[in-house]
Amino acid sequence: SEQSRFFKIVGMTASPGSDLEKIREVCTSLFIEDIEIRTDDDSDVKPYIRGINLSWVYIDLPDNFAKAKGFLDKSYKSKIDKIKEKGFLQGRTASDLSKRDILGLQAELRQELSKGNKQFEVMQAISLAAEAIKVEHAIELLETQDVFALKNYLDKLYKESIHTSIKASKNLFLDPFFKSAKHLVEMIYESGEKHPKLEKIKDLVTKLKKDNPGSKILVFTQYRDSVSRIAEELKEIAKVKEFYGQAKKDGRGLSQKEQKDILSLFSEMQFDVLVSTSVAEEGLDIPMVDYVIFYEPVPSAIRHIQRRGRTGRHDSGKVFILVTRNTRDERYRWSAHHKEKRMYRVLDGLKASLSKLNLGENSTPNRHEHKTLQDYSSGKPEDINNTGREIKIIVDNREKGSQVIKELLSMPDVVLNLATLEVGDFILSDEVCIEFKTKSDFVDSLIDKRIFEQAKALRAGYSSPVIMVQGTEDIFSVRNINQNAIRGFISSLCTDFKIPMIFTATPKESASYIYLIARREQAERKRSVSLHQKKPKNLWEIQEYIVSSIPWVGPALSRPLLEHFGSIKELANAQIDDLIKLENIGPEKAKSIFDVLNSEYKTEISKNKRQ
Structure with missing residues (x-):
């Protein structure tokens, strides 16, 4: 697009899916006006396909393995039968249930608990489902892998049953079928089979x-x-x-x-x-x-x-x-x-269906109404339909494929700049930074305590940080965690760290909050947007600050670079081959760093002065 005003966009995908509405949405967003589909049998593809x-x-399966599998099958069936006795999975049999079905049942039951339904049958069914999943995994290891992998797994469950309060693991070792399977697996393992x-x-x-x-x-x-x-x-x-x-x-x-x-x-x-x-x-x-x-x-x-x-x-x-x-x-x-055959049938159907999609001028959005991907990287979009002052938002590179960013791009006065952020995901001003998570990500970060490290960094870098959690699922049924524990974590974030939380349902709602906060900070309060959230005080912080400002580097790589080369001077003297030796630095990134540090300073003004 920098070379031509009339550039073309070409997109390629190995599998476009089968949802025409989603395909239409992609075509509209990327201004696609024509579609071609190719398979291995097409004449212009066939010459390039090797057999x-x-x-x-x-x-x-050896006899001893089959015998152990028989015990595990009976154990699994007993769990499913007990779940059915509690009033769930009616009309289903153990043989036609997949792991996904059991996980889905668990999620539904946890949702019932979160709504206040604490009937004994619900809680017992949750535990039985957990037992069934563990047995099902053991069967898979025995059938498809080896007794070595299965023994490791059973030993892990046994340790859980003794040293933890996980009821599902404890109950398994009260099951005679499961205990018989474990005993036989140990015999097979000891025999070397x-x-x-x-x-x-x-x-x-x-x-x-x-x-x-x-x-x-x-x-x-x-x-x-x-x-x-x-x-x-x-x-x-x-x-x-x-x-x-x-x-x-x-x-x-x-x-x-x-x-x-x-x-x-x-x-x-x-x-x-x-x-x-x-x-x-x-x-x-x-x-x-x-x-x-x-x-x-x-x-x-x-x-x-x-x-x-x-x-x-x-x-x-x-x-x-x-x-x-x-x-x-x-x-x-x-x-x-069968899935592969079905995929090809869908593709054949798409050839006919997509030709009926009206992808001409009437359905393609006005190119001046939406920003392009070029706006992403340059930060210099056309000032078209601007409602006033441009709203600048710095976004962490890891969020670049998210639906939230696509929603922000559709807002006419928003300028998105991608960067490697050490803290947070969206910087809206020098005082406001948002840590963005889906509900499942948020609960996972509570489990491993990662959220508190992130909260500490947010509070240290910004005076008004925000944690945004997106999703429509019930937060108490996402994982098997006590509801009061989750409430306690949220309370700690709000009171101990003094970080407000915003819960949203959709990417569009998340983008709207981000936009409104950014507009309030920048247009109304006249605050600036800065990548570096806190001013360095020590010499080493200043050095990291300088190196992190180099494109492709950021805060994450600045310290490893300085530790490797020892000083900014040595880094500036490094050759491309020296840079490539570092982890997470490939040829393209190394060349970019080298060019920034070694290229002659040239602007239109400096050129004119020299002339």
Whole structure:
């Protein structure tokens, strides 16, 4: 748009969904006037599609595993039967209920509690549902993973039953079926018997390496425990690396830099097999591989396609999916299959339906009535339909895809500037900053006490901070937390920290509050908007302040940069290669920092003076 007044916007998506109203909304918001849909069978796509040979590898569950599964199935059915006796899940059977159904029941029951319905049947049904979910997860581990993962899970539940007040865990170990399953699992584990998938994947990788030396293999599995277990098995026959997300679970987690290093080594053929959780399905630059192995099927068509798409890019590829007979593996296989078929049917229907959408001049909004994405980054939108003084709002980068921002963009006198904020999500003036959360995020932050650290930072940086919580669900039924505990947390935020809270239902309502507060602060009270919420006092704070003002840096990276280079002078003398060595700094960010620190100062005025 900086080069041409008559620019074009092109958008691409792998899956547009099937809701025509939502598609119409996207088309209107992005000024889209024409739509094209392509599938693998289209003539202009077919030449670029490489063949993928898909093989389903079937395995039988060993007798001892099947016996343990029988005990767990009976335990699960007993929980569902008791829930039905309490008057819930009528007309349903244990076999046709999914985990989502049970979680949905839990949410409904907690909502009943929040409304004051404290009947014994409701509270008991909530506990039984929690027990059912735990048993259901145990069945999944036994059927699809290995006895090692299941034993770890059962040991964790046993510790909970002894050392915590979690009633669901305590009740499970009073259940004779569940206790029998645990006893048998321990016997299987002690005997050294493994899930046959482990032997099968070992045989499969051995054959693939023999048939195609130098090939690269990507193994997908759902659980981190299984990543370690599979990698341990394969280390006897190949060079293997484990790959998973950044979140620290049981002390394990890969930083972004560690992930990048592992992928670079994989690309350079420093090892043969990468065993990964779902983190490698999308969003990461995974090198092209020759073979993809699913340790278990996934019920999602999108995830199935993403996993499968990691091979067959430049040459034909092969995909192997391990399936345990007469288990949820088979259900997941057909679930993904039917969902994928349905997706293509929907796309075919969309081709016909979308052509009927009137996307011409009458339905496309006037381009001068709405700000574009360019307004986002430059902070210099056209002053069209401005109601007066522009209302400037600084927004944290992490909120850039939110519906609240889209609502703010539709307001004619709002200027949005994206920045990396150390505190809060929306800066409305030098005194007002809003910490924005959905109801589920808010309750989660109460559980891990993160909200109090955020409240402390808000209060330290701003004289009038606000916490905004958005959502239509009942806050007391979002998580299994005592209502008075939530009320106590909210009371503490309002009285101890003296931070008011605003509860909203929709993004539009949230945006309206943000706009009105910002307008009041800036237009009526004449307050300025500043990215830096407090003036630095010490030398090190001043240094961080200066470095954080560099684009792409912000407060989050200023300290690591200064700690690494030691001074602003050394940072200014750093080369791009030196900057890239730091975690969270890629080539593009490094070049931006280097250019700011090393480019000659040029403005129209300075040019004229030199001339």
